[in-house]
Amino acid sequence: MKVFVAGATGVIGRRLVPLLVGAGHDVTGMTRRPERAGALQAQGAEAVVCDVYDESALVAAVAASAPDVVVHELTDLPADLDPRQRGRFAGNNRIRTEGTRNLMAAAVGAGVGRVVAQSIAFAYAMTGEGLKTEDDRLYDDAPPEWAATVAALHELEDTVSRAAGVEGLVLRYGFFYGPGSAYARDGYYAREAARRRLPVVGSGSGVFSFLHVDDAAAATVAAVERGRPGIYNVVDDDPAPMRDWAPAYAEALGAKKPMRVPRLLARIAAGSYTTQLATELRGASNARAKAELGWQPRYASWRDGFREALG
Numbered sequence: 584m585k586v587f588v589a590g591a592t593g594v595i596g597r598r599l600v601p602l603l604v605g606a607g608h609d610v611t612g613m614t615r616r617p618e619r620a621g622a623l624q625a626q627g628a629e630a631v632v633c634d635v636y637d638e639s640a641l642v643a644a645v646a647a648s649a650p651d652v653v654v655h656e657l658t659d660l661p662a663d664l665d666p667r668q669r670g671r672f673a674g675n676n677r678i679r680t681e682g683t684r685n686l687m688a689a690a691v692g693a694g695v696g697r698v699v700a701q702s703i704a705f706a707y708a709m710t711g712e713g714l715k716t717e718d719d720r721l722y723d724d725a726p727p728e729w730a731a732t733v734a735a736l737h738e739l740e741d742t743v744s745r746a747a748g749v750e751g752l753v754l755r756y757g758f759f760y761g762p763g764s765a766y767a768r769d770g771y772y773a774r775e776a777a778r779r780r781l782p783v784v785g786s787g788s789g790v791f792s793f794l795h796v797d798d799a800a801a802a803t804v805a806a807v808e809r810g811r812p813g814i815y816n817v818v819d820d821d822p823a824p825m826r827d828w829a830p831a832y833a834e835a836l837g838a839k840k841p842m843r844v845p846r847l848l849a850r851i852a853a854g855s856y857t858t859q860l861a862t863e864l865r866g867a868s869n870a871r872a873k874a875e876l877g878w879q880p881r882y883a884s885w886r887d888g889f890r891e892a893l894g
Contacts, residue, residue: 587654588610590613595759611629653686654803675732695749703736707865717871761795761892766793772832784858784861787861791824792867795881810875815875815876817869819883
């Protein structure tokens with residue numbers, strides 16, 4: 584099977600490409616940075632240097648590859664995820680909208696039969712009890728700093744799932760940890776935890792669903808090879824409130840125990856959306872992905888994953 588991976592040198596792409604090659608697939612990896620082409624070739628993939636916003640070059644690149652499957656792992660996230668900085672996710676929102684439109688147009692033009700695309704499992708409406716399933720609504724009435732991201736997610740998912748003649752699979756990944764992620768030992772949140780700037784807010788009742796980057800890559804391989812079109816939550820088996828995972832995360836890093844701060848103070852310091860995450864977020868169910876894709880996370884719980892990935 585021929586697979587075209589857009590965003591092949593990103594956090595998931597760099598774990599995904601060798602898995603696909605190892606499974607016997609003919610892989611073309613796309614990166615916008617010429618200096619990263621050699622790393623793709625070293626992994627056994629053909630490297631293409633292309634910007635997703637260069638429509639004519641993108642169409643030509645996908646057509647020349649003649650893939651059976653296109654994988655959309657394109658992101659444009661800042662290294663500093665400080666929620667107090669407005670407009671930090673504008674580039675990523677553009678990737679999810681304009682970038683997705685361009686990539687899907689290239690895929691359809693090349694006669695691609697299946698597209699697998701990255702989304703997130705922590706944009707559900709913060710209502711109700713229990714875990715969120717793929718049928719629950721997204722946070723359409725989110726605060727202004729998050730509303731644009733939710734709108735971009737809707738556009739990405741609709742563009743992929745509604746393309747004529749294409750089997751579109753959307754993978755809603757949980758919060759990544761492991762190499763290259765924001766929760767890695769050298770990532771943004773590790774630096775914040777070391778400075779005791781990752782506190783437990785209020786009762787710490789927001790429930791987070793984590794995912795090791797290697798499990799994300801394995802689920803993506805599964806979606807390339809099988810599974811019905813649709814949306815899948817790709818998260819571990821152990822959604823947990825912030826009051827549980829934040830101290831364990833700090834301990835795994837060798838950092839001091841996180842402080843506790845009142846909800847009002849957190850709202851002033853970090854904004855309403857970040858405060859809601861810490862206190863109202865609901866975790867996501869991975870039942871559909873496990874049943875339909877035949878996928879099982881190697882790290883069933885972040886409790887073991889944190890110790891192994893960060894210890």
